[in-house]
Amino acid sequence: MARRKKIYEGKAKILYEGPEPGTLIQYFKDDATAFNAQKKATIEGKGVLNNRLSEFFMTGLTNIGIPNHFIRRINMREQLIRQCEIIPLEVIVRNFAAGSIAKRLGLDEGTPLPRPVVEYSYKNDALGDPMVSEEYILAFGWASQQDLDDIVSLALRVNDFLSGVFYAVGIKLVDFKIEIGRIWDGDFMRLIVADEISPDSCRLWDIRTGQKLDKDVFRNDLGNLTEAYTEVARRLGVLPTQATHVNKPTLIN
Incomplete structure (x- = not known):
């Protein structure tokens, strides 16, 4: 299979040329950065979770008529999106x-x-x-x-x-x-x-405890980032309700 053409690489994602004109493939990396990339780490499973969570939210936006770039999820780390300026x-x-x-x-x-x-x-x-x-x-x-x-x-x-x-x-x-x-x-x-x-x-x-469930966990050394993201995904139904922290999350289609 031909190697895909890389269009852009950022701190958390890579964009590749899509299969059709006007499309891109968005790949979610495990890299975590904070303070304008002065703090960096690789967090196993982060890209998988963010891919699935972003799909969940973008699909929700589509369902209520808010236009967005999401077309469909391709696999655990990639989604097909509309190319835009x-x-x-x-x-x-x-x-x-x-x-x-x-x-x-x-x-x-x-x-x-x-x-x-x-x-x-x-x-x-x-x-x-x-x-x-x-x-x-x-x-x-x-x-x-x-x-x-x-x-x-x-x-x-x-x-x-x-x-x-x-x-x-x-x-x-x-x-x-x-x-x-x-x-x-x-x-x-x-x-x-x-x-x-x-x-x-x-x-x-x-809401009840004030516990942070976002990148501030990494930014301020408050615990395990993947555990925090897994908890968000579990509550939203993206992960099974019995799921606990997993390095390589099992996702629901």
Whole structure:
């Protein structure tokens, strides 16, 4: 079989040329990074879990009419996705104070915000993905005003969906980040949710105990990352209810 052409490799995923025009294969690695890749490790089973969890969330978005890049899962580590032009922004939605916003505003971690707050950071690893304002985005042409209005609408709809899904299994969605891509149908352009949705891109706390079930476990040396992600998957029904920590998760189709 011919070797697939690599299109892009990031910190957690690799994109390969897809089998048909306009498609890509997204491969989930076991690599974990934090603090702009200053801290690195290989966490066995992480890529398998994130592949399956992102499939779960993207399928849920499709079912409620939120467009996204997901087509289907291929195997334990790969999924077929629509090729799109990624807008060079991370779109962050915050429901509770944590991380940088808590530090910037002097808020206690876990403080509920008056309403969901949408922020943007410029996707540039060399610069540390700096936070940017709408004025910067418009001035540098990364997105138009109409794009920004549509991005906020998409982000808040995703927030409503994810918050409800997590709350139903006893998890608080503190914040999350998504990426947005452009696709074209002739001259018509539309925006879709891209990249991934997984515990890598969300802050997730157990509602009752406050236990962290996201990448902060790795970032702050709070325990075993795969155990935390396995617990999220188990609660959502992605793993059998009797499952405990496993290095190579057994997944439900």
